[in-house]
Amino acid sequence: MSDSAEPEFGDAYELLTTSPTLPKSHSRTQRTTYTELKRQVAADLRSSQWGRGGVCFSMVIWVCFLVQTIILLCFFGSFSEYDTQWCPPDDVFRMTVSSGKNVRAAGAALFGIKDFFQITLAFGSLTFTQAxxxxxxxxxxxxxxxxxxxxxxxxxxxxxxxxxxxxxxxxxxxxxxxxxxxxxxxxxxxxxxxxxxxxxxxxxxxxxxxxxxxxxxxxxxxxxxxxAMTGYRADRMAFIEDERQSLTAANRFRSIAYIIHDGARILDTDKFIVPFIAEFTMGVTSRTELSWNLIGPVKCNNFEGGHYCNPLAFAASKYAQDYGFFGLNTTTRERIDRETLWNGTIVPRPALNISAFYFPNGSQLFGREWVDPRTSTRPFGGEERDLRLAVPGFSNRTFSVDNMIQHGICHPQDTYQWGFSFLQVFIVxxxxxxxxxxxxxxxxxxxxxxxxxxxxxxxxxxxxxxxxxxxxxxxxxxxxxxxxxxxxxxxxxxxxxxxxxxxxxxxxxxSALKLMGRWIKRNGGWFVGLFLLTAYVAVGWIYTPLLPYVTLVVFDITVMFALVVGRTRQSRLWMLFGGGVVALIVGLCVLAALGPSVWIYFGILAGAKGW
Structure with missing residues (x-):
C-alpha cells in the first residue's frame, strides 16, 4: 500500500469540515506487510495537520474528562450511604445499621439540597495557612x-x-x-x-x-x-462517651463476633472480646475497611470470597461449632465436663464459656443457626440492633448501637480540611x-x-x-x-x-450535528470502545489494582489519539499497539516509583478481592 492510499476513516478535522463522504479503503482485502503498515502509519502522522489535529485531540480529551467526572460523581452519589463522615457538615454524630450489612457512618446525602453550600467532599489534615x-x-x-x-x-x-x-x-x-x-x-x-x-x-x-x-x-x-463550590472547614472527630465521661474515638470500635467469658484460661483476660471479620467491622467502603485491617488480621482462606478475618474469630467459630455455646451439651443441656481442643491447643475441662450477640445473614461464622438447648431458640440470629461493639484490647465494656448513637459526639480538631460541595461540582x-x-x-x-x-x-x-x-x-x-x-x-x-x-x-x-453524526457513524465501533473504556477508567480505580489501572488510563489517551490521527484501520491498530507498550512502561515506572511497600499492599489487596 502506498502513502497515497485513500483514507478509510479520514482525518478527524477534515471529515468534520469538508468531506461529506469518504471512499472506502480496499485495504481489508489487501495483504499488508509490516513495512507497508509502518509506512502507512508514518504517512498518517505526516499528513495530519497538527494544529488542527491538536484542537480535535484536546477537545476529545476534555469531553472524555468531563464525562468521566460526571460518571464518577454519579457513582459516588448513588453510594452516598457509605459516606465516611461520622461528623457530616452539620457536626451531628451520625451512624446507622443497614440490614444484613454493617455499622457505619450515616454521613450526608451527597445529592441533598440542604447541603448545597456545605463542603461534603473534604480531604486532608491541614493547617489553616495550608487550607x-x-x-x-x-x-x-x-x-x-x-x-x-x-x-x-x-x-x-x-x-x-x-x-x-x-x-x-x-x-x-x-x-x-x-x-x-x-x-x-x-x-x-x-x-x-x-x-x-x-x-x-x-x-x-x-x-x-x-x-x-x-x-x-x-x-x-x-x-x-x-x-463557591470549594472551601475549607475545621476537621471534626467522632467520639463515644462512656458512663465515666471518658471519650474513645469512634473509629476504634469493632463489631463483636464472640465473647470468651473465661478467656483467661487460654488468652490474656476474662471476658475476652473477639472482633468480627473485616467485612463487618465498623467502617465505610470495603477498600477502606481492608486498609484499616491490613496490619492486624490475615486472610482467612476458610471463607468463600477471600475475606479478611480475625484468626481468633475463626478459632472461636470452630470451637462453638464443635462444642456449642456456653459450653453446653446440646443433648443433656449441661456444661461439657471434659477436655476440649481450642485452635490446636488442649483445654482442660470444663469447656470454654463462649457467647455471641448477632450474626448477619450470609455470615461465614458459626452461630446464627445455633439453637439454645435450654430455650429452643436461636439467640444469635435476631435483629441488627442486637449487635454490640467494643474497642478490642482496650476495655471489656460493650456498647449497643442505640447507646453509641446516644453518646456519640463530634469534637473540633486543630486541623482543617479542604474540599468541594458535591452537588455544586455535579452541576458545574x-x-x-x-x-x-x-x-x-x-x-x-x-x-x-x-x-x-x-x-x-x-x-x-x-x-x-x-x-x-x-x-x-x-x-x-x-x-x-x-x-x-x-x-x-x-x-x-x-x-x-x-x-x-x-x-x-x-x-x-x-448542519454541525450531521457532520458530527457522520464522523461518529463512520467510527462507530471506535466510539463504543472509547466510551466503555472511558467509563471504566472513571470508576475502575475502586476495583482495579494500580498497575492495570495506570496502564488503562494511558491506553485510553492512546485510543483518543488514534481516533483523531489515524486514517485507516491498520494505522490505528498499530498506534494502539505502540500506545499499549507505552502504557505498560508508564504503569511499571509508576509502580517502581511508589516502592515495595505499595507493591505489598496492592498484592495483598488483590488477593483479598480474588484478582
Whole structure:
C-alpha cells in the first residue's frame, strides 16, 4: 500500500469540515506487510495537520474528562450511604445499621439540597495557612485561568459565527465590535448583545446568538461558580462517651463476633472480646475497611470470597461449632465436663464459656443457626440492633448501637480540611459539558460553512477601519458630529448601526450535528470502545489494582489519539499497539516509583478481592 492510499476513516478535522463522504479503503482485502503498515502509519502522522489535529485531540480529551467526572460523581452519589463522615457538615454524630450489612457512618446525602453550600467532599489534615493557600490557588489557577480558556474558545466560536451571519445579512455595530474588536466579553457588552438579540439587530440565527450570549454569561460567572463550590472547614472527630465521661474515638470500635467469658484460661483476660471479620467491622467502603485491617488480621482462606478475618474469630467459630455455646451439651443441656481442643491447643475441662450477640445473614461464622438447648431458640440470629461493639484490647465494656448513637459526639480538631460541595461540582460539570459541546458545534458549523469563503476574521485594526468606514458612509459625506455625541447619534439616527460584507455570496447551510453524526457513524465501533473504556477508567480505580489501572488510563489517551490521527484501520491498530507498550512502561515506572511497600499492599489487596 502506498502513502497515497485513500483514507478509510479520514482525518478527524477534515471529515468534520469538508468531506461529506469518504471512499472506502480496499485495504481489508489487501495483504499488508509490516513495512507497508509502518509506512502507512508514518504517512498518517505526516499528513495530519497538527494544529488542527491538536484542537480535535484536546477537545476529545476534555469531553472524555468531563464525562468521566460526571460518571464518577454519579457513582459516588448513588453510594452516598457509605459516606465516611461520622461528623457530616452539620457536626451531628451520625451512624446507622443497614440490614444484613454493617455499622457505619450515616454521613450526608451527597445529592441533598440542604447541603448545597456545605463542603461534603473534604480531604486532608491541614493547617489553616495550608487550607487558605490551597483555596486561593484554586480560585486563581482554576477560576481565573479557566475563565481565560473559556473566553478564548468562546471568542473563536462567536467571531466565526458572526462572520458567517454577515454573509446572510448585516449585524449591529455592537455585535460586530464584540466579535472582532473586543476579544473579551464584559458584563455590559454581553447585556447589550442580549438587547441586540431581542431587537433583532444581531443578524439571523437568533437561537444560536441567544446560546452564545448565555455562554458569555457562564464564562463571566465561571470564577464565581468555581470559588463557591470549594472551601475549607475545621476537621471534626467522632467520639463515644462512656458512663465515666471518658471519650474513645469512634473509629476504634469493632463489631463483636464472640465473647470468651473465661478467656483467661487460654488468652490474656476474662471476658475476652473477639472482633468480627473485616467485612463487618465498623467502617465505610470495603477498600477502606481492608486498609484499616491490613496490619492486624490475615486472610482467612476458610471463607468463600477471600475475606479478611480475625484468626481468633475463626478459632472461636470452630470451637462453638464443635462444642456449642456456653459450653453446653446440646443433648443433656449441661456444661461439657471434659477436655476440649481450642485452635490446636488442649483445654482442660470444663469447656470454654463462649457467647455471641448477632450474626448477619450470609455470615461465614458459626452461630446464627445455633439453637439454645435450654430455650429452643436461636439467640444469635435476631435483629441488627442486637449487635454490640467494643474497642478490642482496650476495655471489656460493650456498647449497643442505640447507646453509641446516644453518646456519640463530634469534637473540633486543630486541623482543617479542604474540599468541594458535591452537588455544586455535579452541576458545574454538567454545565461545562453542555457549554463545551454547544460552543464546539457553533464553531464547527460556522467554520465548515466558511471554508470556501474569501472573507476571513479581520485583525483588530482592520475591524476598526472597516467599522469607521461604514459609520462614515452611513452618516454621509461632510457631516461633522461631535465626538461626545457620536454614541447617541449611532443609537438614535442609525438605530444601532448595521454592517455587512460587500458583495457577500450565500453560504451553504451545513448542519454541525450531521457532520458530527457522520464522523461518529463512520467510527462507530471506535466510539463504543472509547466510551466503555472511558467509563471504566472513571470508576475502575475502586476495583482495579494500580498497575492495570495506570496502564488503562494511558491506553485510553492512546485510543483518543488514534481516533483523531489515524486514517485507516491498520494505522490505528498499530498506534494502539505502540500506545499499549507505552502504557505498560508508564504503569511499571509508576509502580517502581511508589516502592515495595505499595507493591505489598496492592498484592495483598488483590488477593483479598480474588484478582
Amino acid at each position: 487558605r493557600c490551597i483555596d486561593l490557588f484554586w480560585d486563581i489557577a482554576v477560576g481565573r485561568g479557566g475563565q481565560l480558556i473559556l473566553v478564548f474558545c468562546l471568542w473563536k466560536a462567536f467571531s466565526a459565527h458572526v462572520r458567517k451571519s454577515m454573509h446572510a445579512g448585516p449585524v449591529s455595530y455592537h455585535t460586530y465590535r464584540l466579535a472582532f474588536i473586543n476579544d473579551t466579553p464584559m458584563l455590559w457588552s454581553t447585556l447589550w448583545f442580549l438587547r441586540d438579540i431581542v431587537t433583532k439587530r444581531s443578524g439571523r440565527s437568533r437561537g444560536t446568538m441567544a446560546f452564545l450570549a448565555t455562554a458569555m454569561l457562564f464564562a463571566l460567572a465561571f470564577p464565581i461558580l468555581v470559588s 460539570a454538567n454545565l461545562l459539558l453542555v457549554w463545551t459541546m454547544g460552543v464546539w458545534l457553533v464553531w464547527l458549523k460556522a467554520h465548515s460553512s466558511l471554508l470556501d469563503s474569501k472573507f476571513r476574521v479581520p485583525s483588530t485594526y482592520q475591524a476598526i477601519l472597516a467599522l469607521a468606514e461604514n459609520i462614515q458612509s452611513q452618516f454621509g459625506p461632510g457631516r461633522d458630529v461631535e465626538p461626545e455625541k457620536l454614541d447617541q447619534h449611532v443609537a438614535t439616527e442609525l438605530d444601532g448601526g448595521r454592517i455587512s460584507i460587500p458583495d457577500a455570496t450565500p453560504l451553504p447551510n451545513i
